[in-house]
Amino acid sequence: MIDKLDIIIADENPGFVQLLKKMCGSINGINILGVAHSERMLIAKINHVNPDLIFLDLTSGMGGIRIVDTIRKINSDLNVIVTYDPKIQDSDILVKALEMGVYECVEKPGDIESRQYNEFRLHLLTITGLLRSRKRFSNRSALNYKNKFFMPLKTADKPADKSSVPVSSMRKIDVVVVASSTGGPEILSRIFSILPGNLKVPILLVQHIPVAITQFFAKSLNDKSELDIFQASHGDEILPSKVYIxxxxxxxxxxxxxxxxxxxxxxxxxxxxxxxxxxxxMLFESIARSYQGNILAIVLTGMGEDGKKGVAAMKDKGCICISQKAETCVVYGMPRAVDDAGLSDESLDPLSITQKIVMMVQ
Known part of the structure; x- marks a missing residue:
């Protein structure tokens, strides 16, 4: 019997609510617990039912950005995906929501014939698969998982803990490359707020994020960091102490x-x-062609396997790879791909990753 995924839709727009209801109805195993048209209704529903996922519009009637903090105070384990209209929603607000622990910001589809509708539905299918897995493996304490979306592992299949095994020493590091996806903005915000401004190498970052948000995300990270962080432009020279997103x-x-x-x-x-x-x-493979070694690769939380082939290519040139530890990931997908392929030299929590970067490049 398939596990039901319990969802609340929190949105003022009745048209989008109906569209999302229709989409959810086309996916086996989704149960809509209710619809909230206001902040007050949403809080009341959260206090009386136990949803697996909330689709949330950050309009003023729904409480704006403060509703994210309210939800976290009621139940820090609630999974929240922000749905937004790019013509209306302030990108700064979306970035702030991501950094507060919202796991995705997904553009609202216009209608069932639109490209966004198919992309939204495909994304929902992926998320429901992850959350159903979580419900099937509900004894999270036994697996030592604290993350929200994860790829559950049977105990026998759990990857070896490499956190106590030091990476091989290298003469120096010339470049740091980072891959990140779902859950990444919150982790990256923590990492870059700690890193010192005098790093002697450039950092190149791929974060899977909506097009309209990248430059605001870069600005938000830059405001928190001693490093010079910005959205990369074609032709930018790659220089030390700069972070190219x-x-x-x-x-x-x-x-x-x-x-x-x-x-x-x-x-x-x-x-x-x-x-x-x-x-x-694509970034990692170009790094392998451009650099003759001395590469530090960081693979953070995210769905899928993006980064695995690129890490393999960089390994052939001389690369140390650090993956984010499973129990600290929002989605143990991308790190798991490099772990399972034997490409990760160390598996660390975000703070230890930050400390390792400083140690290896200073």
Missing amino acids: APGGQHMTVSKPDDQGKRVIRLNSRPPVNSVRPSAD
Whole structure:
């Protein structure tokens, strides 16, 4: 018998509510517990039922950004996905929600014939699969999982804990590359608020995030960090102590060094890789072509396997890979892919990852 996924829809727009109801009705195993048209209604429902997932619109009638904090205070384990209309919603608010622990911001589809509708439905299918797995493996304490969305493992299949095994020493690190997806903004906010501003290497980051949000996400990270963090542009020279974030909707790669050793950012709009654009694999593979070794790769929380092939390519040149520890991931997907492939040298929690970066590049 399939596990039912209990959902609350919190939205003022009756048209979108009906559209989402129709979408959920087309997916086996989803149970809509109720609809909340106001902040007051949402709080009342959360206090009386136990949903697995809330679809939340951050309009003023729903409480705006403060409702995220309210939900966390009522039940910190509630899974929240923000749905937004790009013509209305302030991107700064969406970034703040992500950094507060909202796991996804998904653009509302216009109608059932739109591209966004199919993308939304596919995303919902993935999320429901993860949450049903969580319900089937409900004894989370036995597995030592504290994350919200995760790929449950049978005890016998649980990857070996590498956190106590030190990575191999390298002469130096020339570049740090980071891959991140679902749950990443909150983790990255923590990491970059701690890293010192005098790192002697560049950091290149692929975060799967909606197109309209990337530059605001970069600004938010920059405001918290001593490093210079920004959305990358085509032709940017790659320099130490700077963090280059791949723009949403574009792949980011690195050129080969010129006669003076200068490398620059290259952007392109080629088809998605691993169903995403930007793709960590595309960045990592270009890093393998551009650098002759001394690469530090960080693979953080996220769905899917983006980054695995790229890490393998960088390993051939001389790369140390650190994956985020399973029990600290929002989604143990991308880190699990490199763990299972034997490509991770260490599996660490976010604070330890931050400390390792400082230790290896200073």
